Amino acid sequence: MHVDVLTTFPELFATQPPALLGVSMPRRAIDAGALTVSATDIRTFTHDKHQKTDDRPFGGGPGMVMMCQPVWDAFDHVEKPRAGARRQRVYFTPQGTPLSQELVAHLASCEHLVMLAGHYEGIDERVIEELAPLEVSLGDFVVSGGEVAALVTIDAIARLLPGVLGHEDSSVQDSFSVFAPPQGFSTARDGLSSSKQSKRLLDCPHYTKPREWRGRAVPDVLLSGDHEAIAKWRHAERLRRTFVRRPDLL
Ligand SMILES: C[S@@+](CC[C@H](N)C(=O)[O-])C[C@H]1O[C@@H](n2cnc3c(N)ncnc32)[C@H](O)[C@@H]1O
Numbered sequence: 001m002h003v004d005v006l007t008t009f010p011e012l013f014a015t016q017p018p019a020l021l022g023v024s025m026p027r028r029a030i031d032a033g034a035l036t037v038s039a040t041d042i043r044t045f046t047h048d049k050h051q052k053t054d055d056r057p058f059g060g061g062p063g064m065v066m067m068c069q070p071v072w073d074a075f076d077h078v079e080k081p082r083a084g085a086r087r088q089r090v091y092f093t094p095q096g097t098p099l100s101q102e103l104v105a106h107l108a109s110c111e112h113l114v115m116l117a118g119h120y121e122g123i124d125e126r127v128i129e130e131l132a133p134l135e136v137s138l139g140d141f142v143v144s145g146g147e148v149a150a151l152v153t154i155d156a157i158a159r160l161l162p163g164v165l166g167h168e169d170s171s172v173q174d175s176f177s178v179f180a181p182p183q184g185f186s187t188a189r190d191g192l193s194s195s196k197q198s199k200r201l202l203d204c205p206h207y208t209k210p211r212e213w214r215g216r217a218v219p220d221v222l223l224s225g226d227h228e229a230i231a232k233w234r235h236a237e238r239l240r241r242t243f244v245r246r247p248d249l250l
Pocket residue numbers: 091092093094095116117118119120121122123136137138139140141142143144145146147149
């Protein structure tokens with residue numbers, strides 16, 4: 001998987017520590033050869049001698065708007081050498097589809113992602129219409145630039161790339177993964193098979209040493225060595241947590 005980020009702050013995408021892409025899972029993905037990331041400065045493509053990428057909005061009002069031509073040329077520059085790759089263009093905007101684990105899985109299945117990070121008031125609508133990217137939002141709030149959204153998305157993708165997470169920290173146990181109930185686990189009264197009962201659930205709680213801390217004990221079942229009972233307990237906790245915290249997922 002290759003990710004090209006089009007930005008006016010390419011230095012934020014360094015892949016050496018302590019940069020975000022230089023540590024933890026993104027680092028593992030890069031070291032494993034599963035992920036490469038390049039950041040391209042949109043300013044390089046301006047025809048303006050001051051390397052301006054933005055101008056005042058037509059119709060007046062506050063702020064600046066990023067211009068079509070440098071953005072268009074930046075896409076052309078990174079896409080031409082990878083013609084034929086399974087590609088997805090992504091534009092980060094608070095008006096886009098909220099980022100979800102399902103969306104991350106879709107992005108992780110592509111060969112080439114071209115991510116566009118906006119600034120100021122945003123980007124001239126005409127180049128967005130022409131590029132027809134997937135518009136993705138981090139949530140219902142506004143940050144100053146799309147770079148933070150690109151970094152979050154790249155991190156989430158890195159975890160899903162083959163060979164990046166070991167068995168011990170496999171992403172299939174994370175929140176929002178599809179959980180099928182363990183064998184013999186039943187809450188359904190309608191005779192649904194396990195696969196039909198599979199749901200995107202929140203993860204169960206986790207514990208480690210010591211067995212007791214400030215009067216709080218680890219649940220007995222986790223110390224029992226009974227793997228079947230542990231699997232059932234974990235599934236029940238996933239359901240309980242999801243019901244209490246995110247009933248919309250059920
Ligand atoms: C200050 S914001 C512009 C917000 C825009 N005027 C609006 O209200 O829709 C500047 C840039 O930050 C990025 N951005 C801001 N909030 C975001 C969010 N929730 N998700 C993804 N990107 C966001 C986008 O790339 C956007 O072009």
